[in-house]
Amino acid sequence: MAHSSIALIYGTDTNNTEEVGQKIANQWEELGEEVEIFNIKDIEPSLLEQYSTLILGIPTWDFGGIQSDWEEIGDILSELSLENTTIALYGLGDQFGYGDYFVDAIGWLYEKLLPTNATFIGQWPTEGYEFEASRACVHDKTHFIGLAIDEDQQFDLTDQRIEQWVIQLYAERAVEAA
Numbered sequence: 001m002a003h004s005s006i007a008l009i010y011g012t013d014t015n016n017t018e019e020v021g022q023k024i025a026n027q028w029e030e031l032g033e034e035v036e037i038f039n040i041k042d043i044e045p046s047l048l049e050q051y052s053t054l055i056l057g058i059p060t061w062d063f064g065g066i067q068s069d070w071e072e073i074g075d076i077l078s079e080l081s082l083e084n085t086t087i088a089l090y091g092l093g094d095q096f097g098y099g100d101y102f103v104d105a106i107g108w109l110y111e112k113l114l115p116t117n118a119t120f121i122g123q124w125p126t127e128g129y130e131f132e133a134s135r136a137c138v139h140d141k142t143h144f145i146g147l148a149i150d151e152d153q154q155f156d157l158t159d160q161r162i163e164q165w166v167i168q169l170y171a172e173r174a175v176e177a178a
């Protein structure tokens with residue numbers, strides 16, 4: 001049975017993705033909806049099937065590498081029953097340090113979840129970022145498949161990006177549900 005509330009599930013190595021997740025959850029809660037937060041390393045992947053809306057967070061490590069707790073369950077993700085689930089992705093990266101691999105892991109997570117036929121919301125413009133290449137880009141590089149946050153180079157933009165993205169998610173989810 002799907003919960004009506006939202007789960008935000010993140011993986012992290014140095015806690016940035018957790019902190020950003022907490023801010024995203026706070027922003028949702030200001031809109032009047034409860035968000036349950038989990039670290040992916042502490043749960044069974046099948047928990048993802050219990051929610052109607054998922055917000056999934058992942059940082060990129062080591063030149064396009066996948067955060068290890070997410071990477072471990074990559075094959076299981078593709079098998080989950082998520083066809084009635086709405087998913088929004090966010091990721092952390094460093095656009096100047098790793099501009100050829102910026103937030104690549106968001107793209108990896110998307111590719112792993114595509115076979116589930118879940119509905120994806122929350123694409124985010126690439127305008128305002130400087131990078132060469134990213135596996136997370138769609139539509140000829142005009143958008144990321146989810147929200148890209150850069151705590152290393154653009155931390156001053158994080159709060160504003162989160163606020164705008166959550167408002168966007170709220171509106172897109174309402175359209176999906178209609």
Ligand SMILES: Cc1cc2nc3c(=O)[nH]c(=O)nc-3n(C[C@H](O)[C@H](O)[C@H](O)COP(=O)(O)O)c2cc1C
Pocket residue numbers: 011012013014015016017018059060061062063064065092093094095098101102103104151152
């Ligand atoms: C050794 C190292 C490798 C990294 N590799 C990438 C990368 O390939 N692409 C990217 O966008 N960011 C990369 N980053 C930046 C991290 O994703 C960023 O610092 C992020 O905020 C870490 O999130 P976490 O604290 O949740 O683990 C790297 C950082 C370090 C220190």
